[in-house]
């Protein structure tokens with residue numbers, strides 16, 4: 001599903017922030033990406049999400065080499081991944097429904113199809129009935145579940161989450177992990193960036209660990 005083959009990322013000011021990274025995540029696998037502050041976790045996340053491009057090496061998504069993808073192909077490739085962020089990145093002036101509908105509207109779905117898919121996604125995260133609410137009227141855990149509904153509404157084969165529980169207490173973090181596990185059980189590949197050692201330990205999944213830009217476990 002996701003393969004890195006000797007990937008490095010160099011910033012002219014910072015030098016190599018990722019060096020010779022190789023790993024392979026199978027379809028339906030769930031793994032954590034961890035490491036100290038500045039180890040390169042966000043940079044690796046950005047390479048997968050095609051927000052940044054690798055300086056060397058090859059990246060394969062769903063069997064396709066995306067290392068040389070042209071800019072105009074990137075929105076299409078990004079639809080194959082559901083992105084989830086620590087700060088939720090919800091539009092505060094839009095309802096829950098509109099936030100979750102956004103990727104579908106961008107992809108050109110009709111109103112009826114959008115309504116059906118949004119309700120199905122909200123149902124999966126336990127937020128059916130909150131469609132008309134605005135994000136700021138929801139708890140942190142609920143806001144992150146809106147973020148997850150938006151990420152999965154297009155049924156992407158892969159979920160990529162950057163510190164998704166960083167702003168949540170342990171109980172809410174556990175609920176979010178239960179949701180990710182459910183998506184994994186239906187074949188979605190899940191990669192979670194986290195430095196929460198206790199959470200990672202409890203989940204007992206594969207751990208990719210970065211240390212100063214090098215993969216030291218995984």
Ligand SMILES: Nc1ncnc2c1ncn2[C@@H]1O[C@H](COP(=O)(O)OP(=O)(O)OP(=O)(O)O)[C@@H](O)[C@H]1O
Nearest residue numbers: 011013014017035036037038039040041042043044
């Ligand atoms: N756009 C950039 N230009 C130059 N250097 C960068 C850029 N982005 C990241 N870096 C550098 O790359 C290194 C890795 O940063 P990155 O944000 O990937 O680490 P991280 O593991 O996600 O850290 P944290 O847990 O603190 O978010 C750092 O030294 C950082 O300063």
